[in-house]
Amino acid sequence: MGAVKDIPARAVPKRALDYAEPILPGMIPDESELTAGVTIVPGRSYGFFTDTTLCIGCKACEVACKEWNALPADDVGLKGTSYDNTGRLSANSWRHVAFVEKIGGDLDAGEGRGTERNTTTMPPFQSNWLMMSDVCKHCHNAPCLEACPTGSLFRTEFDTVVVQQDICNGCGYCVPACPFGVVDLNVADGKAHKCTLCYDRLKGGLEPACAKSCPTDSIQFGELPDLVERARERVDSLHERGATDAYLYGAPGSPGATGDLGHLNAFFLLTDRPETYGLPSAPTRASNRVAPALGTGLATMAGLTMVAVALFAANRRS
Amino acid sequence: MQQDLQTHKPGAADRPYQGVGYYGQPALKASPFGWKTSGYIFLAGMSGSAQILGTAADLFGGPGMEKTARNARHVAMIGATLGPLLLIGDLHTPSRWYNMLRIFRRTSPMSIGSYILSGFGAFSAVTAAADWIGMKRVARVTQVPAALAGAGMSVYTAALLSSTSTPLWAAAPRLLAVRFGSSAMACGAAALSLGERIDGRPGNAERLDRVAMVASAVDLAASLASRREYEADHVAAPLEQGALGAVHKIGAIAVGAGIPLVCHAINAGRRRPSAALSVLGSLAVLAGGMALRTAILRAGNRSAERPADYFRFARTPPNTLNERKRTLLPDTAARRVLP
Amino acid sequence: MPQWDLANSDAILVMGSNMAENHPIAFRFALQAKEKGAALFHADPRFTRTSALVDTYAPVRAGTDIAFLGGIIRHILENNLWFRDYALNYTNISTIIEDDFLDANQNDGKFSGWSEKKKSYEYDSWQYKGEFVPSSLAEHFVNTTESFSDCTKRLKKGPTPKDETLQDPRCVYQILKRHFSVYTPEMVERVTGCPKETFLAVADGFCRASGPERTGAICYAVGWTHHSTGVQIIRAAAIIQLLLGNVGRPGGGILALRGHSSIQGSTDIPTLYNLLPGYLPQPHAHKPHGTLQDYIDHEATPTGWWHNFPKYMVSLLRAWYGEAAMKENGWCFEMLPKILGDHSQLPMTLAMQDGLIRGMFLMGQNPAVGGSNSRLVQSALGKLDWLVVTDFTETESASFWYEGHAVRSGELTPQDIGTEIFLLPTSLAGEKAGTFTNTHRLIQWHDKVVDGPGDSRSDLWFIYQLGRRLKALYANSAAVKDQGIRYLTWDYPEADGKGEPDAEAVLKEINGYTWSPDPAQRQQIPDFKELKDDGSTACGCWIYTGVFPKNDFNHARSRKADGADGPGTHLQWAFAWPSNRRTLVNRAAADPSGKPWSERKKLVWWDEEKGEWAGTDAVDFSKNKRPDYAPDWSTEPSGMDALCGTDPFIMIADGRGALFVPSGLKDGPLPTHYEPVESPVRNPLYAQQQNPTAKIWDRPDNPIHPPGDPRYPYALTTYRLTEHHSGGTPTRSVASTAELQPEGFCEIPPELAAELGIGMLDWVVLSTPRGQIETKAMVTERLRPFAIDGRRIYQIGLPWHFGWKGFATGDIANVLTAAIGDPNTGMHENKALTCGLRPGRLAPDEPRGRLRDVRQEGD
Numbered sequence A: 001m002g003a004v005k006d007i008p009a010r011a012v013p014k015r016a017l018d019y020a021e022p023i024l025p026g027m028i029p030d031e032s033e034l035t036a037g038v039t040i041v042p043g044r045s046y047g048f049f050t051d052t053t054l055c056i057g058c059k060a061c062e063v064a065c066k067e068w069n070a071l072p073a074d075d076v077g078l079k080g081t082s083y084d085n086t087g088r089l090s091a092n093s094w095r096h097v098a099f100v101e102k103i104g105g106d107l108d109a110g111e112g113r114g115t116e117r118n119t120t121t122m123p124p125f126q127s128n129w130l131m132m133s134d135v136c137k138h139c140h141n142a143p144c145l146e147a148c149p150t151g152s153l154f155r156t157e158f159d160t161v162v163v164q165q166d167i168c169n170g171c172g173y174c175v176p177a178c179p180f181g182v183v184d185l186n187v188a189d190g191k192a193h194k195c196t197l198c199y200d201r202l203k204g205g206l207e208p209a210c211a212k213s214c215p216t217d218s219i220q221f222g223e224l225p226d227l228v229e230r231a232r233e234r235v236d237s238l239h240e241r242g243a244t245d246a247y248l249y250g251a252p253g254s255p256g257a258t259g260d261l262g263h264l265n266a267f268f269l270l271t272d273r274p275e276t277y278g279l280p281s282a283p284t285r286a287s288n289r290v291a292p293a294l295g296t297g298l299a300t301m302a303g304l305t306m307v308a309v310a311l312f313a314a315n316r317r318s
Numbered sequence B: 001m002q003q004d005l006q007t008h009k010p011g012a013a014d015r016p017y018q019g020v021g022y023y024g025q026p027a028l029k030a031s032p033f034g035w036k037t038s039g040y041i042f043l044a045g046m047s048g049s050a051q052i053l054g055t056a057a058d059l060f061g062g063p064g065m066e067k068t069a070r071n072a073r074h075v076a077m078i079g080a081t082l083g084p085l086l087l088i089g090d091l092h093t094p095s096r097w098y099n100m101l102r103i104f105r106r107t108s109p110m111s112i113g114s115y116i117l118s119g120f121g122a123f124s125a126v127t128a129a130a131d132w133i134g135m136k137r138v139a140r141v142t143q144v145p146a147a148l149a150g151a152g153m154s155v156y157t158a159a160l161l162s163s164t165s166t167p168l169w170a171a172a173p174r175l176l177a178v179r180f181g182s183s184a185m186a187c188g189a190a191a192l193s194l195g196e197r198i199d200g201r202p203g204n205a206e207r208l209d210r211v212a213m214v215a216s217a218v219d220l221a222a223s224l225a226s227r228r229e230y231e232a233d234h235v236a237a238p239l240e241q242g243a244l245g246a247v248h249k250i251g252a253i254a255v256g257a258g259i260p261l262v263c264h265a266i267n268a269g270r271r272r273p274s275a276a277l278s279v280l281g282s283l284a285v286l287a288g289g290m291a292l293r294t295a296i297l298r299a300g301n302r303s304a305e306r307p308a309d310y311f312r313f314a315r316t317p318p319n320t321l322n323e324r325k326r327t328l329l330p331d332t333a334a335r336r337v338l339p
Numbered sequence C: 001m002p003q004w005d006l007a008n009s010d011a012i013l014v015m016g017s018n019m020a021e022n023h024p025i026a027f028r029f030a031l032q033a034k035e036k037g038a039a040l041f042h043a044d045p046r047f048t049r050t051s052a053l054v055d056t057y058a059p060v061r062a063g064t065d066i067a068f069l070g071g072i073i074r075h076i077l078e079n080n081l082w083f084r085d086y087a088l089n090y091t092n093i094s095t096i097i098e099d100d101f102l103d104a105n106q107n108d109g110k111f112s113g114w115s116e117k118k119k120s121y122e123y124d125s126w127q128y129k130g131e132f133v134p135s136s137l138a139e140h141f142v143n144t145t146e147s148f149s150d151c152t153k154r155l156k157k158g159p160t161p162k163d164e165t166l167q168d169p170r171c172v173y174q175i176l177k178r179h180f181s182v183y184t185p186e187m188v189e190r191v192t193g194c195p196k197e198t199f200l201a202v203a204d205g206f207c208r209a210s211g212p213e214r215t216g217a218i219c220y221a222v223g224w225t226h227h228s229t230g231v232q233i234i235r236a237a238a239i240i241q242l243l244l245g246n247v248g249r250p251g252g253g254i255l256a257l258r259g260h261s262s263i264q265g266s267t268d269i270p271t272l273y274n275l276l277p278g279y280l281p282q283p284h285a286h287k288p289h290g291t292l293q294d295y296i297d298h299e300a301t302p303t304g305w306w307h308n309f310p311k312y313m314v315s316l317l318r319a320w321y322g323e324a325a326m327k328e329n330g331w332c333f334e335m336l337p338k339i340l341g342d343h344s345q346l347p348m349t350l351a352m353q354d355g356l357i358r359g360m361f362l363m364g365q366n367p368a369v370g371g372s373n374s375r376l377v378q379s380a381l382g383k384l385d386w387l388v389v390t391d392f393t394e395t396e397s398a399s400f401w402y403e404g405h406a407v408r409s410g411e412l413t414p415q416d417i418g419t420e421i422f423l424l425p426t427s428l429a430g431e432k433a434g435t436f437t438n439t440h441r442l443i444q445w446h447d448k449v450v451d452g453p454g455d456s457r458s459d460l461w462f463i464y465q466l467g468r469r470l471k472a473l474y475a476n477s478a479a480v481k482d483q484g485i486r487y488l489t490w491d492y493p494e495a496d497g498k499g500e501p502d503a504e505a506v507l508k509e510i511n512g513y514t515w516s517p518d519p520a521q522r523q524q525i526p527d528f529k530e531l532k533d534d535g536s537t538a539c540g541c542w543i544y545t546g547v548f549p550k551n552d553f554n555h556a557r558s559r560k561a562d563g564a565d566g567p568g569t570h571l572q573w574a575f576a577w578p579s580n581r582r583t584l585v586n587r588a589a590a591d592p593s594g595k596p597w598s599e600r601k602k603l604v605w606w607d608e609e610k611g612e613w614a615g616t617d618a619v620d621f622s623k624n625k626r627p628d629y630a631p632d633w634s635t636e637p638s639g640m641d642a643l644c645g646t647d648p649f650i651m652i653a654d655g656r657g658a659l660f661v662p663s664g665l666k667d668g669p670l671p672t673h674y675e676p677v678e679s680p681v682r683n684p685l686y687a688q689q690q691n692p693t694a695k696i697w698d699r700p701d702n703p704i705h706p707p708g709d710p711r712y713p714y715a716l717t718t719y720r721l722t723e724h725h726s727g728g729t730p731t732r733s734v735a736s737t738a739e740l741q742p743e744g745f746c747e748i749p750p751e752l753a754a755e756l757g758i759g760m761l762d763w764v765v766l767s768t769p770r771g772q773i774e775t776k777a778m779v780t781e782r783l784r785p786f787a788i789d790g791r792r793i794y795q796i797g798l799p800w801h802f803g804w805k806g807f808a809t810g811d812i813a814n815v816l817t818a819a820i821g822d823p824n825t826g827m828h829e830n831k832a833l834t835c836g837l838r839p840g841r842l843a844p845d846e847p848r849g850r851l852r853d854v855r856q857e858g859d
């Protein structure tokens, strides 16, 4: 685990440990050790490595999340976007499996429409029909959290980012702050909602519901340094086996972990460009713009005030 | 790290992005901010700047501007009272407005703004009250922090918008602040100028008009500069096209900066400035100020829903900048839903 | 093979199943194999979520699998890719067949023995030369002058006739070569539409991953079975695996991915009309099954394990009839109801429609959605006097009388339907205790988690209470016909105050116990070798013996997985029948001398020191039979004594894997390509268009069109989506799954959509002679046009989950399908039919079916 040096050693703020005692004393203590091989200890960083080359698009993760969190149905209707009828992450959908059909060739790469035969020649590993389970990234420097004026969004003792609906006043500022379009206001209850990385389950020693239900381990839950190491090995091995398009998104030093966001605690292995999955290749940290904007603005105000003072003072003299 | 970037680099990301994206689905969520927020931004700017001008008038304008200062304190009170109402009205759980003051977060202009607004409200109220009951000295002291807060009121809203991921807002944070600030100053000056006209102090009004003129000039320059920046970032479209484009170009730029600049410049060059031109210029500033906030807010929300704009904004520099014309969009029914 | 054993495969061919979507947990092991370097192939009419994860996807036109697999068999034989030592020793490849056998190639597509009058085959010419080999299951009744036991007795006189040099033109090897010679790669492409190069990539890739060091697995499900040639498709796969030596070995085999959670259990302890528990044949009124002795004489095989069949039968009768079963009354054999013919779902539906069946219990089924020809099903349900539906919510099959298509289009009013319907609330899996038997015969116990809501009851409660009431009703009857109910043992202890029987008590009875009238004296039996035919043992299903081996040990409940370094057979994880064997025929994992074929693929082997078979799995062979054992034919040995130490297929009379099947199949000893009954093309291979023995109920309420009908030019296939389950009741009525696939749709290739002017999500109407439905179009390149025999053939895909109940609704796909069945199983042909397609919708009162016309013509 020590090998991964590019993850800040202490990501969990001290204060987050103030209330670290478990809730939901589990029926099976530390069940996560059995289901994911992960011990859940407050004060360490947890997250997801979602390996899209293993995803079969079964949406078990979507269902598990809805069932565990008692989320209602959302925007029901056939969308005509391959097998995706969820569309996007929202206040009521905290996991979203994206489906991208590329049977007729990769349009983005400038390949033409497919011939009748090229369905059968496929680059190794998930290809021709991409599936990817998207979720809140639990950013290291989370713009939503940094934007929240009430402290409703906070960093937990597991280094995850959670909305406390009992504090949120629905200002909605976190919504445009998120560089991934994740957090969303539910206008029905007037609060912001998003994936909690199963905060309640972690407190009870349980693996997050989506990861636990993933039949192919496309979603891997774990401790961050561990996950990053595993993910890098996976990329290397995929490259060795000819899947040279595989790369990490959101791991330290990779696309997605840009603009001062730091790494993303939920990061991904992708095989096509980020935009194909609806992800920005270089998201930015919104709070980086506070100082420039405020500074320039105040300078402007100072300048204009000087002008006014000059004009008024001239008046007095005249 | 360097080596990581080598082995873990997206093969596909070397190619220029062509805008297909994920079925044209927005990659961001638009802010839930509506007319109350744009109204607030306008009001905050106008009243904040009015407080600055009032303070400047009180401290530097001599006895002739004493009344102007009092008017300014009244304008500030409009912002200090109506502003919070608008803001709380735009919360989705308004009963919890006070949670804004639960913490202070320096990364959040919304949080910073809450304290600016609180400070502004408190000092403006004390200043106005002291003025009313005749405690001029107290007013004289408290107006300074009120004015400082007023400066914040005028520009923190620009920081609030640009400290998001909304492409249009985020693309030019500095210029947006200059625009909001200068427009606020122009609005404050315009409001006070109108007051001076009503109260029959044309001299003061002319001075204020000159402030407005300078501010409008700054605003106009910033508008043009930001437009170039938006275009470079390929996020300009929502602000250029359709009704919002008209609101922005005609309302915010032509009416909000152009007309007052012309009116006040003509007046400045005249021996006997025209009251009508002055009033017209002031009204144009105020209307344009509102148009600017409305256009920026709504166009920003729209830009958040335009994935191509966002992907070009949040792109991997520099090799993907080399955009290529998108010639391969298929004509099959299967991809009809794509943009 | 266990599903987890897939992880040991070197190649996996998924064909006739959308494994990733419908068997996601099993697919996990396929992905594990891929991680270890295995090659994955998927052959399917559509590019599915399974295709997306494999190395090579082969598109095939629905209903042409035999051509594809036949091509692989030819590829193996032409290129000598078969595993010679395995096939020569363990299969009937060298066996000599009767002289008068004629192959389909020589006979325009039919085998010898065809009787045009009976529309069926006589099997005499398919037999081993001079012998009669019965099949191992219940289908071996032959109409010869010789009695069955006489003609099979010759098996005890000596080994089957063979030519180990394989030169004899009548030996199976030569017959196979001739039969499959026509399945050239070019012919495969002409028939299936799969590009030749792709076919060869799959064929070669799969075959080269087999041999002593390597094994390959084939996974199929209902993409193979839902055809008029379903059984023969699986036969073709069996031939491949036997030739490649992929049976009984780690990572090798054919995995039938079973459907519902315990559908395997419902075949073992069957809901099938023609079987008794443990694959014992149901007595038949038209066979010589008058007495137990007649029945045994005509069903027991002289050689192989099935020779033990009388022990299992008598133990079953003892379990069912208890004290009433006596040697003198044939252990109550005559209490068993006898069947008359085909009582499977399709003919039963027709019998309801024709007024022959007056009442029905529908427990855990929703045939209005799932049954072929839904209009006919709905009409038939409406002809019943009474219908009991037990389900957790109202299904289409319970609400057809007021919401059905015919009612909504105004053809019928509820007043027209006289059926009295009782809808009873059922408990779902978590609300009751019991077992599931999964795909690989693993019996897993589950406890009750919560009480079912309201007044719901388990199916066990329902059957038990029904039985109690019937017994009370007939308690004082003197009529002979009522003895069957009066004698039945029906004394399960109750587990709760609501009259729920103790499910463990049922499992104990299934396992078997030493007989005593006093329940306290009964001892559980650990192995079916201890079952007897003298009434001293009782057993509800012999193959399950061992699942509850001690009075206080429920093996199905055990949950100990092997650790990372363990053998990986997980013998302590639940119980697999028979005798906890994980891999059947695993004697074949060792070479004839008893040594593992290779270190990499070892599973069981002969331990000379101990004089017994050893291994990491429970051995599926006589534990102490030496590899070099040969029967002493002079003694006319029977049962297992007649099988050599190198005959691993102990359930088959000659102990050999059947490349050529002399009896048991109604449509030929070898698989051969026939077109689906409704096909858009002529059979490119033979004049014989379709399976001559297919069950076709062509009648006014089930009209079927001839091949090439211009009104129905498109191939149509129906299938599942991972988001829904079967008839959809459990998933369409739950918001979190309903929203994932919220409406019915069909998948159309872009080329066809462009031709007809159909855009994404446009409404379209699909039609067949049975009816028409409207649905939305999903235009997708995942469906490709095929070039078949020089013509462009379009395929349309139609998920069949939808109905009018629940949150996710859509027209019922099965309105389009027909009652057409496989001759061996009666399984419907819902995977390959033809249809018409037009853009647009149906008017609200436009009938989905054509009930009225049909009623006028038909009634």
Ligand SMILES: Nc1nc2c(c(=O)[nH]1)N[C@H]1C(S)=C(S)[C@@H](COP(=O)(O)OP(=O)(O)OC[C@H]3O[C@@H](n4cnc5c(=O)[nH]c(N)nc54)[C@H](O)[C@@H]3O)O[C@H]1N2
Pocket (backbone or CB within 6 Å): C015, C016, C017, C018, C019, C021, C022, C023, C043, C044, C045, C046, C048, C060, C061, C062, C063, C064, C065, C220, C221, C222, C223, C224, C257, C258, C259, C260, C717, C718, C719, C720, C721, C722, C723, C724, C725, C726, C727, C831, C832
């Ligand atoms: N999620 C989910 N899982 C399920 C079920 C469910 O409803 N939902 N149902 C369960 C049940 S009851 C069953 S029986 C199994 C069924 O499991 P599967 O057999 O996997 O189910 P289907 O989707 O009906 O059909 C599988 C595939 O067969 C293809 N196919 C159609 N015709 C042909 C053909 O002629 N040749 C070949 N090679 N392929 C063909 C279809 O395109 C489809 O992709 O799944 C079980 N698992």
Ligand SMILES: Nc1nc2c(c(=O)[nH]1)N[C@H]1C(S)=C(S)[C@@H](COP(=O)(O)OP(=O)(O)OC[C@H]3O[C@@H](n4cnc5c(=O)[nH]c(N)nc54)[C@H](O)[C@@H]3O)O[C@H]1N2
Pocket (backbone or CB within 6 Å): C222, C226, C259, C260, C363, C364, C365, C366, C367, C369, C370, C371, C372, C390, C391, C392, C393, C395, C426, C427, C428, C429, C459, C718, C719, C720, C725, C726, C727, C728, C729, C730, C800, C813, C814, C817, C830, C831
């Ligand atoms: N066109 C077409 N038709 C097909 C197929 C196809 O591929 N294409 N597939 C066929 C296949 S493989 C199958 S298996 C059938 C499936 O057809 P059905 O068996 O009719 O389908 P299900 O919807 O699974 O029906 C099961 C019902 O049992 C209820 N149920 C669930 N648990 C319990 C329980 O514990 N007790 C009771 N009493 N009820 C319970 C469910 O709510 C549901 O209504 O459909 C067949 N029909």
Ligand code: SF4
Pocket (backbone or CB within 6 Å): A136, A137, A138, A139, A142, A143, A144, A145, A161, A177, A178, A179, A180, A181, A182, A183, A194
């Ligand atoms: S992805 Fe968005 S919502 Fe999630 S932590 Fe990052 S900024 Fe917040």
Ligand code: SF4
Pocket (backbone or CB within 6 Å): A147, A148, A149, A150, A151, A152, A153, A163, A167, A168, A169, A170, A171, A172, A173, A174, A175, A191, A192
């Ligand atoms: S909506 Fe709620 S969580 Fe989001 S920024 Fe406002 S207070 Fe924080």
Ligand code: SF4
Pocket (backbone or CB within 6 Å): A064, A065, A066, A068, A069, A094, A095, A135, A194, A195, A196, A197, A198, A199, A208, A209, A210, A211
């Ligand atoms: S971690 Fe929990 S809350 Fe987040 S997506 Fe998974 S199941 Fe939902």
Ligand code: SF4
Pocket (backbone or CB within 6 Å): A054, A055, A056, A057, A058, A059, A060, A061, A062, A097, A131, A133, A213, A214, A215, A216, A217, A218, A219
């Ligand atoms: S559960 Fe796993 S395999 Fe299924 S869609 Fe989600 S990530 Fe993909």
Ligand code: SF4
Pocket (backbone or CB within 6 Å): C022, C023, C024, C025, C026, C261
């Ligand atoms: S739904 Fe149940 S039976 Fe089917 S794969 Fe998932 S866990 Fe297995």
Ligand SMILES: [Mo]
Pocket (backbone or CB within 6 Å): C222, C258, C259, C260
């Ligand atoms: Mo099934």
